[in-house]
Amino acid sequence: MERTTLSKPGGTGAFAYGIICYGVFLGVFVYAVGFIGGFLTPTKLDGPATRPFWQALAIDLGLLGLFAIQHSVMARPAFKRWWTRFVPEAVERSTYVLFSSLALVASFAWWQPMGGIVWDATGAVRSIVVALYLLGWALLLYTTFLIDHFDLFGLKQVWRRLRGSPYVPPQFYTPSLYKVVRHPLYVGWLTIFWAAPTMTVAHLVFALATTAYILIAIRFEERDLVDAFGERYVSYRRATPMLIPRLWRRAPPARKLVGS
Numbered sequence: 001m002e003r004t005t006l007s008k009p010g011g012t013g014a015f016a017y018g019i020i021c022y023g024v025f026l027g028v029f030v031y032a033v034g035f036i037g038g039f040l041t042p043t044k045l046d047g048p049a050t051r052p053f054w055q056a057l058a059i060d061l062g063l064l065g066l067f068a069i070q071h072s073v074m075a076r077p078a079f080k081r082w083w084t085r086f087v088p089e090a091v092e093r094s095t096y097v098l099f100s101s102l103a104l105v106a107s108f109a110w111w112q113p114m115g116g117i118v119w120d121a122t123g124a125v126r127s128i129v130v131a132l133y134l135l136g137w138a139l140l141l142y143t144t145f146l147i148d149h150f151d152l153f154g155l156k157q158v159w160r161r162l163r164g165s166p167y168v169p170p171q172f173y174t175p176s177l178y179k180v181v182r183h184p185l186y187v188g189w190l191t192i193f194w195a196a197p198t199m200t201v202a203h204l205v206f207a208l209a210t211t212a213y214i215l216i217a218i219r220f221e222e223r224d225l226v227d228a229f230g231e232r233y234v235s236y237r238r239a240t241p242m243l244i245p246r247l248w249r250r251a252p253p254a255r256k257l258v259g260s
Contacts, residue, residue: 011161017158021154028101028105028108031108036192038198045111045200046113049114049116051112053201060112067106077224090167093151113202117199120198172229181243182240182241218242
């Protein structure tokens with residue numbers, strides 16, 4: 001198919017908007033490493049209590065709920081079909097990334113530490129836990145490139161708009177870590193949440209709530225994937241663990257799972 005290189009009207013604006021949204025995401029990503037791990041950022045997940053426990057708990061759960069609702073609702077295909085009646089399709093993903101980033105900024109700004117130490121690793125154990133925490137971030141970032149980093153964060157869509165090329169959505173295939181578990185991205189997040197050298201009460205609330213959210217989100221995400229890819233995803237789900245790799249070999253499925 002011949003590709004035109006003529007920009008569509010509004011392509012430059014859409015591309016600039018996508019770059020700005022991606023820049024906001026990068027800033028939030030870097031800040032999150034320090035916020036969750038307790039490194040160098042002005043606000044942190046852990047710390048001494050500054051409010052009564054139940055008041056702090058209500059604020060923190062409200063912030064987590066705000067992110068969960070935004071992140072899940074805007075990701076659903078039905079919402080996207082409605083949303084793109086008002087927002088150009090080329091910037092829909094960039095807008096999703098921007099709103100997700102702003103929801104996290106709200107958490108960074110208004111999160112309430114609760115004090116209390118659940119565990120506090122020291123010496124070599126602490127170094128190992130910190131290394132595991134950083135490994136979780138590396139795994140997370142690596143996985144985004146396995147599933148097309150630039151599509152995931154909206155850059156491919158606005159670039160194709162700028163070039164006047166039709167958007168081609170990601171196809172179903174199982175590269176690298178996806179042959180071992182179905183959701184390596186979530187494995188990265190769970191590692192980040194739980195690899196805490198110092199686990200305070202607020203951090204524990206955060207880890208429990210986000211873990212519950214991930215387990216619920218997987219159900220909705222996989223339902224959408226079955227709707228999109230049908231029996232290919234059903235077979236893949238049957239053959240591949242969700243989050244924990246199997247320690248034993250299993251006979252390969254009759255049909256090889258590749259992208260179409």
